[in-house]
Amino acid sequence: MTEAEEHQFYAIALASYRDLFEGMNRTARAIWFFTMDEAEILSFPVSAGQDPKEASVRHGVKLAAMADALESLLGTGASANEVQDLRHIARQHGYPIK
Structure with a gap:
């Protein structure tokens, strides 16, 4: 995956997860x-x-896009555990979180 492909895929995934999470309340997200x-x-x-x-x-x-989408909608600290867990798993897959 080239850097350009990575950026394009990230942008698409970020928008998709932002749309998905935007309509969910805390219970729906947990489910x-x-x-x-x-x-x-x-x-x-x-x-x-x-x-x-x-x-x-x-x-x-x-x-990483999923974590960033969640954090952008809820603000820092609102779902800190979920965001940190997602970023940790992303790093395990070789994606450097900046």
């Missing part, structure tokens, strides 16, 4: 995180012929 934990946070697809490391970094970009 979403509980039910989507495996599908959206802990696992990621690796397409046929795709380098698993590239897929992992792409997943890290998605998680």
Whole structure:
């Protein structure tokens, strides 16, 4: 994934998660995180012929965008644990949080 592709994917994911989280109250977000934990946070697809490391970094970009979207809507500290957890997992996938 080139840096330009990374920035483009991040921007798309950020807008998408911002739209998703914007309409949710705290309970709805908790349910979403509980039910989507495996599908959206802990696992990621690796397409046929795709380098698993590239897929992992792409997943890290998605998680960073998810964390930034959540924080931008709720403000710093409102969901600090969720944001920190997402950023931690993103780093584990090789995405450097700036």
